Amino acid sequence: MNAPLTGPGSAPQTPGRGPEGPQPTSRAARSDAPVTVTGLVVKVVLLGLAAAIAVWGAFPLIEAEAWGGLALLVATTAGLGYLYLTRRHIPMKYLVPGTLFLIAFQVLPVLITAATAFTNFSDGHRGTKDEAITAIQTASVVRVADSADYTLSVATKGDPGSDPLVFLITDPTTGTAYAGDSDGLSPLDPADVTVATGGKITAADGYTILNFGQAGARSQEVTDFVVPTEAGAIRAAGLTRAYEGRAVRAYDQACDCVRDAETGKVWTADEASGSFVADDGETLAQGWKVGVGLANFTRVLSDPNVSGPFLSTLIWNFAFAIGSTGGTFLLGMFCALALHHPRMRGTNLYRILLILPYAMPSFAMLLIWRDMFNTDFGLINNLFGLDVNWLGEPWSARLAVIMIQLWLGYPYMFLVATGALQSIPKELGEASAVDGANPWQRFRKITLPLLLISLSPLLISSFAFNFNNFNAIWLTTEGAPFPVDNPTVGATDLLITYTYRLAFGGQGAQFGYAAAISIFIFALVATISAISFRRTRAQEEVWS
Incomplete structure (x- = not known):
């Protein structure tokens, strides 16, 4: 075995180090690294x-x-x-x-x-069939001559102003105390309750009894609240009394239907729609959640009340996204080009001023711009002596929201374009100038293509963002103005605001339909983005 070479000027070699410096440690050495207390x-x-x-x-x-x-x-x-x-x-x-x-x-x-998206999930179709039957029966409870009467204490299990209500009652015949909620009655341990003369519960462990002021503030909730029982349901008669009424409408399992005891009308269960439907077409408001297949998707094209407004909203959605993205890019790029010129002085000050809109909270700026476009006291009309109802007419409202988005979005494009311009070699422009190219030719043949290579992914993401730019519309116009015959879709509505109004609007939430439109928006934006990225890669290969 040869001995290691040593001599004058040679240093002893240590494990983990070579003649050229530290060598990578092995995996075993890394795994044996000490564990710190932190x-x-x-x-x-x-x-x-x-x-x-x-x-x-x-x-x-x-x-x-x-x-x-x-x-x-x-x-x-x-x-x-x-x-x-x-x-x-x-x-x-x-x-x-x-x-x-x-x-x-x-x-x-x-x-x-x-x-x-493949269900009928909406107001009235949120739970199961059994829950729908319970809701139908309890909602039809009426007081009859022999209805049991109870002394009532309104309570909650926590915050008296917001937590779910609970009815605390005592049986007038047995004196048993009960707590009633949306699931039914449950007996209370006598040791945990304090009952005053007359049967009123004044204290109960685990419950907060509401005083008259607190109960009065929630009087509508108290009136609407029902506690299901075997005979019907318990409802409030004021704030201190309650009664056990009888359900007029009852479910008949033999025919899978709901019968009205007073009128004799019958609503038969329709499993396809998740509703109880009568022979004359009347549908009970309370139904249950079922799968509906592609019905929500085909409704967009087959329902004339939906297809027309939907297609017009889709066209405007594209116009808004393209106009906002293209406008902010052009304005930001030209500002960057102007400040990038070698003869430009005071560029740092100008850059600070140009990015101020980007530094401001966008939601606050949107609200300010909304007031600036006000017809009566807005700055735009007063400054230029105009009398334009900017947000009250379809085309002026659309122009206004694009102008607002242009002001809010160009600083971002200015920043990224400034960075991209600084990465373009000056030699390319100088060589083209020697070859006789004028400034416009140099910009069109060299600067713009190289800018697009760097900024195309950002433009694609900006398009996707503006396609679903909820704040820009909702905080300025809320989709208005609306046509007289259709208060559901406004002139400035994007698909995302239209979907929001369907899901949480005052005419009833349609979560399934809103989810179907959301899937459509996702597929549309994903397809456009994929095509755009493919074209971007092809452009990069040309310049590589």
């Missing part, structure tokens, strides 16, 4: 928090008998424990948190939205 504490706290969240989420799953979800929760928690309690799989330690957040906040909402 790192250990952070790991213990985070794993303990994950375990606590898992335990907290397990109880509802067990109560709902969702064994598949419980198994997934246990497997995920066990996997996280194994991953972070070992020194292996180092890359996964960094990838797993981001992947879990991606699944929780991106993938799951998309899947839930897609599933909702």
